[in-house]
Amino acid sequence: MNGLFMENIYKSFGDVNVLNGVNFHVQKGEVHALLGMNGAGKSTLMKILAGDLSPNEGTITIDGIEYQFSSPSDAKKAGIGLVVQEVDTALFPSLTVYENIAADDIVETKRRPFLSWKQQKQRSEELLRQVGLSIPLNKLIHECTLHEKQLILLAKVLSSSARYIILDEPTAPLSETETKRLFDIMKQLKSQGVSFIYISHKLKEVKEICDRVTILRDGTVVHRGDVSQLSIEDMIRHMVGRSYETRKKETRTYSDQVIFEVKHLLIPKTNTTVNLQIRQGEIVGIAGLVGAGKTELAESLFAHTKTTGEWFIRGKRYTFSSPKEAIEAGICFIPEERRKQGLFMSETVRTNLTVRLLSSLTKGQWVIKRKEAEVAQQLIETLHIRPSSPHALVKQLSGGNQQKVVIGKWLQTNSDVFIFDEPTKGIDVNAKAEVFSIIRSLADKGKAILYLTSEFQELLDIADTIYVMVDGQLVKRFLAKEVTYEQLIYYSSGGDFHGTTSPFINKEETNVISS
Template sequence: MNGLYMNNIYKSFGTVNVLNGVNLHVQKGEVHALLGMNGAGKSTLMKILAGALFPDKGTITIDGEERRFSSPADAKKAGIGLVVQEVDTALFPSLTVYENIAASDIVDTKQKPLLSWKQQKHRAAKLLRQVGLSISPNKLIRECTLHEKQLIVLAKVLSSSARYIILDEPTAALSETETKRLFTIINDLKAQGVSFIYISHKLKEVKEICDRVTILRDGNVVHHGDVSTLSLEEMIQHMVGRVYTTVQKEARTYSDDILFKVEQLRIAKTGTTVDLEIHKGEIVGIAGLAGAGKTELAESLIAHTKATGEWWIDGKRYTFSSPKEAIAAGICLIPEERRKQGLFLDETVRTNLTVRLLSSLTKWQWVLQKKETQVAQHLVDVLRIHPPFPQAVVKQLSGGNQQKVVIGKWLKTNADVFIFDEPTKGIDVNAKQEVFSIIRSLADEGKAILYLTSEFQELLDIADTIYIMVDGQLVKRVSARDITYEQLIYYCSGGDLDGTAGRFDRQEKASAISS
């Protein structure tokens, strides 16, 4: 019996049932999509398969042999590989690329103290070429970009001869070109008999790369079958349990007064200079492909990375040399890497939500825990964080609920300028709408919102004004009502800014992007 079978898998945490008799069958040489809303049980099921959790009940059979994993090492030996979404957690930043790829071999060869580093470098270079990376094996991980790290983790998994590879949001940090390259790699490995479990909220990608699909809702399998038989709308309907309709963007009004402005902001990482402005209550989007410089802009605006220029907040001029100064002036950043930069993962929801408020929650340097809990519970209720318990540990929350916590810690501060960098990365359709609702509420309060993303449809759904970013520069500013999805792609791909995009059809624009 070839293939991977997870049969009748149950898992509970205390009184909360997370998996209720889940069945998953992955054939050899296929890409199998695992879909579901945040909190549906996908992560728990995959942690069981990867040996990080033990099921309360159920069996795992791989190529005809029943397996019981007591550790991730056991799962790895059985041919299970995992490419995590938060790739920084899987790499050693102070080591080189080839040392990271060879790390597992080093651990596994305790009885062989003499290793041929020359051979390890050669092997690493071969694996890097296999995943389409043309970087030196001697490069330090901390010097690599996010998308390079993603592919390095894949190379590391391939080095262990994994036969069943779990890909968790594999394209979240990749550009369109890099995504196509990854799909080519996946198809090549499929032809060699390697199987993939593909977890993604990008349903168009699921339609493109996946063969079959299993959909979870509330810990139960609600659909399984061929991907080709489902439309995107049907996928969403299975995931949410009802017919899903997109929220139509309502016309918004905002103040004529400029709340936030930067002039001649010099961004050291990109070597570019930008000017932008946001009115009170305005949602301004920055549209750019992966690598356009959006994160570098966000980090410069809050002085996390070196930048020079002038900041203006509510008519007052500032220059900042540190995030502390920018935060004190009323700027906050919801970062792209929420788990790495936005949360204390091992702490509670309460601690994370109140960390910016400690000065108002202390007496004689002691935290007033009752008051802290009341504030946290109020934010949990307002943000609809699930589970609705301030004492819950943040790392156990779904991605969408973690994002709410990152946003929530700023809601009761003096922040007037909210910078969102890829705020819906790795969260599901419902969670996106909840994040959108929070952002609109902040704008309605008169806050200045800057929304940076490579998800262009999101900008058309939520933004009032859109800046086009290409190679670190803001090259065009338009009303969100006056631009189409296709034009956004065209302009962000470096197309002419004279309005000719409207005369290009989809095929021509797709060709322009791919070239």
């Protein structure tokens, strides 16, 4: 019996049932999409398959052999590979690229007394070439970009000869070119009998690359079948349990008063300078492809990296040398890598939500627990965080709920400037709508919002003004209501922004403003 079968899988955490008799079947040589809203049970099901968790009930059969995994090592030996969404949790930051790819072989040297480093480097180079990545083998992981780490991890999984590879939001950090390369690799491996379990909220990609789909809702399978038989609207309907209608962009008004401005801000990693201003209540978007320098800009604005320039908040001039100084002046930062930079993963929801408010929750050197609990519960209810217990560990929350916690810790700080770097990465359509609602409410209160993303449709849905970033520079500025998706793609891809009209721009249009 060829293929992977997970049958009657049940899993609960305390009194919370997460999986309720799930049946999941992957055929040999197919790309099988696993879909569902955040909290539907996808991650738990895959953690069971990868050996990170044990089910309360159920069986796993792979190519006719029944397995009981007690560790990730057991799953790996059975042919299961995992490319996680948060790649930093699966790589050794202080080791080199080739040492990470060869890590499993290095661990096995006790059983194999001789390890050829030359052969390991040759093998690593071959695997990197296979995933379309050309970087020095001796480069340290912590020096690599996010999309480089993603491809390195894929190369590492391929080195283990996995037959069933789990891809969790694999294209989130990838450019369109890198995504196409990944899909070409998947198709090549598919023809060799390798199967993929593809988890993504990018449903257009699911339609493009996947053969079959299983959809979970509330820990139960609500649909399985061929992807070709489902429209994107059908997928969303199964995921949320109702029809999904695209929200029409609201006409927003905001003040003419500039409350946040930077002049000659140096972005060290791109060696470029930026001038930018945001008015009171305005949502400004930064559109750029992966590698354009968006995260580097956000980190410089927050003084996360050593930089120079002038900041102006409500007319007052600042120069910052640390994030602490930026926070004290009223700047908040919601980073792209929320697990690494935005949360204390092993702490509770309450601790994470109140960490920025400790000065107002203490008496002497003691935290007033009652007051802390009240503030946390209020934020949980306001943000609709699930589960609603303030004592739940953040690492047990879905990606969408984790993101709400990252945002929530800033909401009662009376800050003026909110910087969002890829805030909807890895979250579903419902959680995305809730994040949008939070951002709009902040803007309605007069906050200055900066929204950086490679998801251009999001900017068209939420932003008032959009800048295009290419190679660390802001090359174009648009009013969001007067620009199209195609125009953003054109200029972000390096279209001539020095005067030549884009083929996507009507000759009569005159409202495109160079920054």
